[in-house]
Amino acid sequence: MSYFKTAILLAGLTALFMGVGYLIGGSSGAMIALVVAAATNLFAYWNSDRMVLSMYGAQEVDERSAPELVRLVAELAARANLPMPKVYLMDNPQPNAFATGRNPRNAAVAATTGLVQMLSREELAGVIAHELAHIKNHDTLIMTLTATIAGAISMVTQFGMFFGGHRGNNGGPGIVGSLAMMILAPLAAMIVQMAISRTREYSADNLGARICGQPMWLASALVKIDNAAHQIPNMEAERSPATAHMFIINPLSGHGVDNLFSTHPSTENRVRELQRLAGEFGSRGGFPNTQAQAAGSRPRGPWG
Structure with missing residues (x-):
């Protein structure tokens, strides 16, 4: 279901982009917008x-x-069952991490020094497993595409304001329509982008818990990271808020509820899902990870 929802949201984002291009310049504007999107996505x-x-x-x-x-x-x-990704450290006191790369063979996992210093080995394993789940699910590519399309929508609406506002009598949106488009189109794109991000976070939590074999390791780490993120600023993220969705916990600010403008699900909701998964783990006597499942064996901890 999460992949289906992601596909629907991506289709909606693409349709929004095409619609903005069409409002600005009709069929030619839609085609130009798609060419711009293709070029930025390729880059x-x-x-x-x-x-x-x-x-x-x-x-x-x-x-x-x-x-x-x-x-x-x-x-x-x-x-x-993934190729070994490159490993990076960021000299930052805020505990956090993200994964990046266009596919599993060209992937990287990046953790802050604050994360390595603050978490126990078990909690760190939960975080790393979550980031590896993003790689296995190809979320790193999905989130790059959504961020790029959302950014392109904002750029195209700016063009529309300058070049479409005076075309009200020739099929363009007019000044009022241009103003509305400039405000509403990027807002709608942001909402769709955030919805995709939240969907992928839940999936990565679930698969990450299965990879490390202990859902509560990740749950404990999420609580620690969320608490610290409220107190320790991440200045690089503040300067580049468009990358906030990449981190395991929002590095900009902590939102206590799941709302349309949050880059991540609320930590409380994520912990609740992991607790439910831990209950399933206990009732079934453990569940295999992706590699152990093929071998038909129960997984061991990653250090034992």
């Missing part, structure tokens, strides 16, 4: 991972510079 497909890692000053680490973190990522990636 984002090949370069978004390097751009966001550079934006946060992330430094690649290996077994010599961060042995425990790299080994943990390797163990969990093996359990998820």
Whole structure:
């Protein structure tokens, strides 16, 4: 159901983009808008991972510079039946993490120094497993596309304000229509983008819990990260709020409820779902992760 909902939301975002282009310039405006979207998406497909890692000053680490973190990522990636992603550290006191990359073979997991220092090994495993779930679900590509289309909609509406506002008598939206479009189209795009993000977070929580084998490790980590995010600013994220949806917890501010303008589900709702999953885990005597399921064996912890 989550993939179906994501597909519907992406289709809606694309339709909105085409509609904005059509309002500005009719059929030709719609085609121009699609060409712009295709070009920006192509650029984002090949370069978004390097751009966001550079934006946060992330430094690649290996077994010599961060042995425990790299080994943990390797163990969990093996359990998820994924290629080993690159591992990055961000020098930031706020505990947080994100995954990026256009596909599992070109993926990276980035964690802040605050995350590594604040969480226990079990909690860190839950967070890393969540990010690996994003990679396995191809969410990193989906979120890049949605952010790019949403940004393109905002850009096109700005063009519409300058070039479409005086065409009310020639089939254009007119000045009133242009003003409404400039306000409502980016707002609608933002709502759809946030809805896609929240849908993918729930899916990554579920699969991440199965990868590490203990839903409550992730639940405990989410509570710690959410509490710290209210107190420790992430200045890089404040300067680039469009990337907030990539993190496991909103790095900008904590929203106590699930609302249309939140980049993430509320932590309370996510913990509740993980608690429900933990109950299923206990009642079934454990559930296999993606790799152990094929072997028909019960998973071990990633360090035992």
